[in-house]
Amino acid sequence: MNENYNGFQKEPPKEEPHCPRCGAPMPEGAAFCGNCGLQMQNQAPAVDVLSVWDYVLMMVIFSLPVIGLVLMLYWSFGGQVGINRKHFARAYLIFYAISLVLSFVMMGVIGSVTSEIVSEGLSLF
Numbered sequence: 004m005n006e007n008y009n010g011f012q013k014e015p016p017k018e019e020p021h022c023p024r025c026g027a028p029m030p031e032g033a034a035f036c037g038n039c040g041l042q043m044q045n046q047a048p049a050v051d052v053l054s055v056w057d058y059v060l061m062m063v064i065f066s067l068p069v070i071g072l073v074l075m076l077y078w079s080f081g082g083q084v085g086i087n088r089k090h091f092a093r094a095y096l097i098f099y100a101i102s103l104v105l106s107f108v109m110m111g112v113i114g115s116v117t118s119e120i121v122s123e124g125l126s127l128f
Protein backbone atom coordinates (compact mmCIF):
# COMPACT_ATOMS: atom_id res chain seq x y z
CA MET A 4 0.00 0.00 0.00
CA ASN A 5 1.25 3.41 -0.87
CA GLU A 6 2.11 5.36 2.26
CA ASN A 7 1.02 8.61 0.69
CA TYR A 8 -2.39 7.27 -0.15
CA ASN A 9 -4.91 9.03 2.08
CA GLY A 10 -8.07 7.50 0.68
CA PHE A 11 -9.59 10.79 -0.39
CA GLN A 12 -7.67 11.91 -3.41
CA LYS A 13 -8.77 10.28 -6.59
CA GLU A 14 -5.66 11.34 -8.46
CA PRO A 15 -2.15 11.32 -7.08
CA PRO A 16 -0.76 14.82 -6.54
CA LYS A 17 1.11 16.08 -9.58
CA GLU A 18 4.73 15.32 -8.99
CA GLU A 19 7.08 18.20 -9.29
CA PRO A 20 10.24 17.24 -11.07
CA HIS A 21 13.19 16.88 -8.77
CA CYS A 22 16.86 16.44 -9.41
CA PRO A 23 17.71 12.75 -8.99
CA ARG A 24 21.08 13.62 -7.45
CA CYS A 25 20.48 16.49 -5.03
CA GLY A 26 16.70 16.44 -4.88
CA ALA A 27 16.28 20.12 -5.68
CA PRO A 28 13.00 21.02 -7.39
CA MET A 29 13.43 21.68 -11.06
CA PRO A 30 11.39 23.55 -13.64
CA GLU A 31 9.68 21.17 -16.00
CA GLY A 32 11.75 20.34 -19.05
CA ALA A 33 14.98 21.73 -17.63
CA ALA A 34 18.10 20.27 -19.20
CA PHE A 35 20.31 20.89 -16.15
CA CYS A 36 19.79 20.99 -12.43
CA GLY A 37 20.08 24.59 -11.27
CA ASN A 38 21.48 23.46 -7.94
CA CYS A 39 24.14 20.87 -8.73
CA GLY A 40 24.36 21.11 -12.51
CA LEU A 41 23.43 17.50 -13.20
CA GLN A 42 22.50 16.96 -16.80
CA MET A 43 19.14 15.31 -17.32
CA GLN A 44 19.47 12.06 -19.21
CA ASN A 45 15.92 10.86 -19.33
CA GLN A 46 14.27 13.95 -20.63
CA ALA A 47 11.57 13.48 -23.17
CA PRO A 48 13.11 13.37 -26.63
CA ALA A 49 12.84 16.48 -28.72
CA VAL A 50 9.44 16.52 -30.30
CA ASP A 51 9.29 17.03 -34.00
CA VAL A 52 6.46 19.42 -34.59
CA LEU A 53 4.45 18.39 -37.60
CA SER A 54 2.73 21.01 -39.66
CA VAL A 55 -0.77 20.73 -41.04
CA TRP A 56 0.69 19.86 -44.41
CA ASP A 57 2.72 17.05 -42.87
CA TYR A 58 -0.52 15.52 -41.63
CA VAL A 59 -2.20 16.05 -44.98
CA LEU A 60 0.75 14.50 -46.76
CA MET A 61 0.69 11.51 -44.43
CA MET A 62 -3.03 10.99 -45.00
CA VAL A 63 -2.45 11.12 -48.75
CA ILE A 64 0.38 8.60 -48.43
CA PHE A 65 -1.71 6.33 -46.20
CA SER A 66 -4.45 6.24 -48.79
CA LEU A 67 -2.06 4.75 -51.33
CA PRO A 68 -2.66 1.01 -51.75
CA VAL A 69 0.64 -0.68 -50.80
CA ILE A 70 3.10 2.10 -50.03
CA GLY A 71 0.61 3.59 -47.60
CA LEU A 72 0.36 0.43 -45.52
CA VAL A 73 4.12 -0.14 -45.56
CA LEU A 74 4.85 3.41 -44.42
CA MET A 75 2.05 3.21 -41.89
CA LEU A 76 3.68 0.15 -40.30
CA TYR A 77 7.14 1.67 -40.55
CA TRP A 78 6.10 4.92 -38.91
CA SER A 79 4.11 3.06 -36.26
CA PHE A 80 6.89 0.74 -35.16
CA GLY A 81 10.05 2.16 -36.69
CA GLY A 82 12.85 3.28 -34.41
CA GLN A 83 13.87 6.70 -35.61
CA VAL A 84 10.43 8.18 -36.04
CA GLY A 85 9.22 11.33 -34.34
CA ILE A 86 6.64 10.78 -31.63
CA ASN A 87 3.98 12.85 -33.39
CA ARG A 88 4.37 10.93 -36.63
CA LYS A 89 4.43 7.64 -34.74
CA HIS A 90 1.24 8.39 -32.85
CA PHE A 91 -0.51 9.60 -35.96
CA ALA A 92 0.57 6.48 -37.87
CA ARG A 93 -0.67 4.26 -35.04
CA ALA A 94 -3.96 6.11 -34.85
CA TYR A 95 -4.36 5.71 -38.57
CA LEU A 96 -3.41 2.04 -38.33
CA ILE A 97 -6.15 1.47 -35.73
CA PHE A 98 -8.61 3.38 -37.89
CA TYR A 99 -7.47 1.33 -40.88
CA ALA A 100 -7.98 -1.95 -39.01
CA ILE A 101 -11.44 -0.93 -37.79
CA SER A 102 -12.57 0.11 -41.25
CA LEU A 103 -11.14 -3.12 -42.66
CA VAL A 104 -13.09 -5.21 -40.13
CA LEU A 105 -16.23 -3.17 -40.74
CA SER A 106 -15.94 -3.61 -44.49
CA PHE A 107 -15.60 -7.38 -44.00
CA VAL A 108 -18.67 -7.36 -41.75
CA MET A 109 -20.58 -5.33 -44.32
CA MET A 110 -19.52 -7.70 -47.07
CA GLY A 111 -20.67 -10.60 -44.94
CA VAL A 112 -24.04 -8.99 -44.30
CA ILE A 113 -24.53 -8.08 -47.92
CA GLY A 114 -23.37 -11.53 -48.96
CA SER A 115 -25.78 -13.34 -46.66
CA VAL A 116 -28.66 -11.06 -47.63
CA THR A 117 -27.88 -11.60 -51.28
CA SER A 118 -27.74 -15.37 -50.90
CA GLU A 119 -31.00 -15.26 -48.97
CA ILE A 120 -32.67 -13.32 -51.77
CA VAL A 121 -31.21 -15.71 -54.31
CA SER A 122 -32.37 -18.81 -52.42
CA GLU A 123 -35.81 -17.28 -51.87
CA GLY A 124 -35.97 -16.42 -55.52
CA LEU A 125 -35.03 -19.96 -56.47
CA SER A 126 -37.65 -21.42 -54.11
CA LEU A 127 -40.34 -19.65 -56.11
CA PHE A 128 -39.68 -21.95 -59.02
Ligand SMILES: [Zn+2]
Binds near residue numbers: 024027
Ligand atom coordinates in the same frame (compact mmCIF):
# COMPACT_ATOMS: atom_id res chain seq x y z
ZN1 LIG B 1 20.83 18.62 -8.59
